[in-house]
Amino acid sequence: MEKYEQYVRVFNQFDTNKDGNISPTELNHCFGLIGGEMTAEEAEAAVVLVDSDGDGLLCLEDFVKIVEGAGEEEKASDLKEAFKKYEMEGSGCITPKSLKRMLSRLGERRTVDECKSMIAYFDLNGDGVLNFDEFKVMMSR
Known part of the structure; x- marks a missing residue:
C-alpha cells in the first residue's frame, strides 16, 4: 500500500x-x-x-x-545523536581529530589530513570544523 x-x-x-x-x-x-x-x-x-x-x-x-x-x-533527533558521537567533547563541532577518532572506531583508518579534506568539502563557513548544520548537509548526501 x-x-x-x-x-x-x-x-x-x-x-x-x-x-x-x-x-x-x-x-x-x-x-x-x-x-x-x-x-x-x-x-x-x-x-x-x-x-x-x-x-x-x-x-x-x-x-x-x-x-x-x-x-x-x-530524523533530526537521530542526526543530533550521531553528531554528538563525532564532535569533540562538548565543543559543538567536529574537528579533523574527532572525525579521525570516530572513523577509527568504525574501522576506517584515515590521516588527520584526509579528515581535514573531508571536512573542507562540507565546511560551508570555512572555519575548518563542521557545525551541526554542516553535518546535516553532509549526511543528506
Whole structure:
C-alpha cells in the first residue's frame, strides 16, 4: 500500500463524523485510542499550529504535514545523536581529530589530513570544523 493511501486511511479513522476534516476533539479522542496522551488544550494547539486555512480543523493535507513532520523530528533527533558521537567533547563541532577518532572506531583508518579534506568539502563557513548544520548537509548526501 502506498504511503499516501495509508495516510488517507488513518485520516478517515480520525475523522469520526466524516466531514472531511479532523477537529481538535477528534484528534484528542483518536490520540487517546492509540495510547497517546493529549489534553484538549494540546489538541487545540496542534490544530492551530498546522491548520493551513485557519478554519480550526485539519484537512488531509494538514494531517499529512503532521505525520511527516513527526518523522522529520525523529530524523533530526537521530542526526543530533550521531553528531554528538563525532564532535569533540562538548565543543559543538567536529574537528579533523574527532572525525579521525570516530572513523577509527568504525574501522576506517584515515590521516588527520584526509579528515581535514573531508571536512573542507562540507565546511560551508570555512572555519575548518563542521557545525551541526554542516553535518546535516553532509549526511543528506
